[in-house]
Amino acid sequence: MREIVFDFLEGYDLLGAFWVTVQLTVYSAVGSLIWGTLLAAMRASPVPLMRGFGAGYVNVVRNIPLTVIIVFTSLGLFQTLGVSLGADDFKTINFRLAVLGMIAYTSAFVCEALRSGINTVPVGQSEAARAIGLSFPQVLSLIVLPQAFRSVVGPLANVLIALTKNTTVAAAIGVAEAATLMREMIENEAQLILISAIFALGFICLTLPTGLLLGWVSKKVAVRR
Amino acid sequence: MSGVAVTKGNPTPGTNDALVVLKGVNKHFGALHVLQDINLTISRGEVVVVIGPSGSGKSTLCRAINRLEAIDSGEIAIDGRPLPAEGRELAALRADVGMVFQSFNLFAHMTVLRNVMLGQIKVRKKDKKEAEERARSLLERVGVTTQADKYPAQLSGGQQQRVAIARALAMEPKVMLFDEPTSALDPEMINEVLEVMQQLARDGMTMVVVTHEMGFARSAANRVVFMADGRIVEETTPDQFFTNPRSDRAKDFLSKILHH
Numbered sequence: 001m002r003e004i005v006f007d008f009l010e011g012y013d014l015l016g017a018f019w020v021t022v023q024l025t026v027y028s029a030v031g032s033l034i035w036g037t038l039l040a041a042m043r044a045s046p047v048p049l050m051r052g053f054g055a056g057y058v059n060v061v062r063n064i065p066l067t068v069i070i071v072f073t074s075l076g077l078f079q080t081l082g083v084s085l086g087a088d089d090f091k092t093i094n095f096r097l098a099v100l101g102m103i104a105y106t107s108a109f110v111c112e113a114l115r116s117g118i119n120t121v122p123v124g125q126s127e128a129a130r131a132i133g134l135s136f137p138q139v140l141s142l143i144v145l146p147q148a149f150r151s152v153v154g155p156l157a158n159v160l161i162a163l164t165k166n167t168t169v170a171a172a173i174g175v176a177e178a179a180t181l182m183r184e185m186i187e188n189e190a191q192l193i194l195i196s197a198i199f200a201l202g203f204i205c206l207t208l209p210t211g212l213l214l215g216w217v218s219k220k221v222a223v224r225r
Numbered sequence: 226m227s228g229v230a231v232t233k234g235n236p237t238p239g240t241n242d243a244l245v246v247l248k249g250v251n252k253h254f255g256a257l258h259v260l261q262d263i264n265l266t267i268s269r270g271e272v273v274v275v276i277g278p279s280g281s282g283k284s285t286l287c288r289a290i291n292r293l294e295a296i297d298s299g300e301i302a303i304d305g306r307p308l309p310a311e312g313r314e315l316a317a318l319r320a321d322v323g324m325v326f327q328s329f330n331l332f333a334h335m336t337v338l339r340n341v342m343l344g345q346i347k348v349r350k351k352d353k354k355e356a357e358e359r360a361r362s363l364l365e366r367v368g369v370t371t372q373a374d375k376y377p378a379q380l381s382g383g384q385q386q387r388v389a390i391a392r393a394l395a396m397e398p399k400v401m402l403f404d405e406p407t408s409a410l411d412p413e414m415i416n417e418v419l420e421v422m423q424q425l426a427r428d429g430m431t432m433v434v435v436t437h438e439m440g441f442a443r444s445a446a447n448r449v450v451f452m453a454d455g456r457i458v459e460e461t462t463p464d465q466f467f468t469n470p471r472s473d474r475a476k477d478f479l480s481k482i483l484h485h
Binding site for chain 1: 291293313316318319320321322323324326333334344347378379
């Protein structure tokens with residue numbers, strides 16, 4: 001029975017496709033966390049030019065559909081401007097372009113989550129930090145951001161889960177991740193519902209533990225006041 | 226009674242001994258004129274207690290001295306140097322001015338020990354071992370040695386405030402500012418903080434203390450500055466102030482707080 005129903009899976013590299021999804025997610029998550037933190041620092045900074053750039057970036061990028069951004073990285077950056085991000089085969093180029101697009105998009109949400117975290121840090125914390133002679137970057141990196149991060153682990157988990165699912169958009173520029181394989185299988189096999197269910201389950205397997213783990217971390221690192 | 230009860234009277238601005246000098250300082254919050262032409266000179270080693278009704282501008286005055294509140298006009302100089310604008314120079318100056326807040330403001334994500342070490346390492350560039358030694362000896366001085374590895378939220382208010390004093394002292398400040406240091410404390414914890422402050426005063430620390438603790442003002446202050454409605458109304462010795470205030474505003478204030 002089992003062999004007959006799941007027969008059609010033969011010849012498809014399901015794990016390989018999900019592995020690409022995981023890679024897309026991890027690289028994009030790390031990149032968005034870094035760039036998103038820098039954006040949040042800019043938006044909290046006393047320099048008007050930086051605040052303006054941060055606000056402008058977030059408001060433009062988060063209002064553009066991800067598909068448009070991903071397609072732009074391929075059609076605009078690569079094919080028109082010749083940006084290949086140091087790779088020379090299409091597979092690697094597209095993968096890197098997709099990661100770049102994901103970072104550009106997701107960092108806007110990381111920035112806003114962090115900014116709400118910064119607002120939970122009482123103003124007395126940064127006053128006390130300034131009063132012992134810390135500079136603005138030190139106040140931010142030693143006092144405000146560490147506390148802000150601890151209070152937004154939950155919201156950042158949401159962003160990470162959304163990012164994991166958003167990696168399916170990379171299919172638009174031919175990155176061989178899970179959604180690309182799903183489309184291929186749906187075209188070739190007469191098992192629509194089963195195929196959809198398998199991929200849905202695959203994503204749940206990735207995101208559910210993420211959510212549970214980060215929920216636990218969130219409680220663990222919460223700042224007691 | 227403090228051991229340095231030698232009253233210095235009102236030193237004239239511009240003497241060598243002047244550590245903190247405010248000249249013609251004005252500050253507005255919107256339409257509210259919270260500091261009106263404040264002139265005040267604090268000498269090295271002097272303990273000045275600022276008292277007055279709520280909203281009189283005394284906290285603002287205290288916060289203006291290390292530029293946590295920027296002033297609209299006038300001059301503030303510390304140890305002969307005018308307060309710089311925001312930036313590296315201001316940070317350097319703030320390191321020389323200790324500040325203790327009403328709500329303690331200990332860094333909530335760090336242990337007590339780390340709180341007292343942080344400024345020494347990041348601002349004074351001391352190595353970790355030296356900073357820890359000094360932190361531990363300061364915690365001993367304020368009597369919270371056993372709490373060193375706890376987080377601020379695990380301490381009582383009085384303990385937190387004493388740690389906050391240790392954190393400020395760790396920077397080896399020239400002057401200490403106290404912004405209502407006991408106002409957020411349960412009554413039974415007020416004394417433990419005041420005792421630490423009394424000891425500091427005896428050790429010759431220059432202090433500006435905004436407080437409602439009249440007992441502290443009487444016993445530790447060299448000078449009492451009475452503020453009302455953004456102005457310095459009276460500036461005199463504690464004895465003179467409490468027994469024979471000159472202004473009606475001060476008489477009125479004292480009559481309301483002393484007869485209970």
